[in-house]
Amino acid sequence: MNKTIEDILNRRSIRAYLDKPVPEDDLKTIVKAGIYAPSAKNRQDWHFTVITNKETIDQLSAMAVVGMKRIGLEPKEDAHIFYHAPVVIIISSKIAGFSSVNVGCAIENIALAAKALGYGSCIVGQTRYMYHKANKIDVDKLIKIPEGYEHDVAICLGYPNEEPEAKPRKENIVDYIL
């Protein structure tokens, strides 16, 4: 089968990782894949913060967990929103028409490039809960979000330590006009 189609169909969300760093060259290729996503009117109004510093990754997770508790959610005691992955990429963008669709394209490119190179990944939205723990200015500074940009979503990645099956796909979600 076509390798690209195969990678698209076999990409899974991975929630267990080996404690093993991702080589710099691969990480650069993965980030480049994100940057080569399409964006509305080619604005490319996005920003990527690539984090491999374990202390920072753990700190962000802990902040998000506190934020969750503050708004009444009940994360597990040992919850780690990035599943202890060795790499976290935070995506932010200028909020404008289609910015979230653009970000979706970029993050899916990252997920697929990771898959293509033998890594697992998981898109993580819980980073937004950090903003319930601390002020926006402080969180944005910590994760290097540029002024005028808003954090959208994150993705963690690394060598996978599980091989989950594909979740069943919903039926009756395609209509045709032939």
Next chain:
Amino acid sequence: MNKTIEDILNRRSIRAYLDKPVPEDDLKTIVKAGIYAPSAKNRQDWHFTVITNKETIDQLSAMAVVGMKRIGLEPKEDAHIFYHAPVVIIISSKIAGFSSVNVGCAIENIALAAKALGYGSCIVGQTRYMYHKANKIDVDKLIKIPEGYEHDVAICLGYPNEEPEAKPRKENIVDYIL
């Protein structure tokens, strides 16, 4: 180079198409790629309308052009928002947290699967202007959007009739925390 990475980096937005239909098998594979995108909490709250009917495609484009004029935009006299592509896929979703990011993932999978199989594609947001031409209920019925769903964005695809270069990528959009 890795075929998947190659397809990601070489995908371009294509705005000229051959007048040649896309075989049904390839189209099914492309739609399947969309459905295999990740979605927040695996909700899969999306819907795909696949249109190969030329009259419908032309009608949707004409509606969007009228809609643009109504709100003061000035499309070209012969504007065709789908560049006369033989296939248009309309994506809609239940509006909820991250729905636009989900849709971005799905549409990028479609764009990449198309590229992988030798087709070109272009993500089109202008379909939203149809709602300035006609009532939401009528537009939704025409393009088979399920009740409770909102149209997000569309993508057109077919055999490419141009080979554009990659647009330069913005610099200084990646920060590292190592």
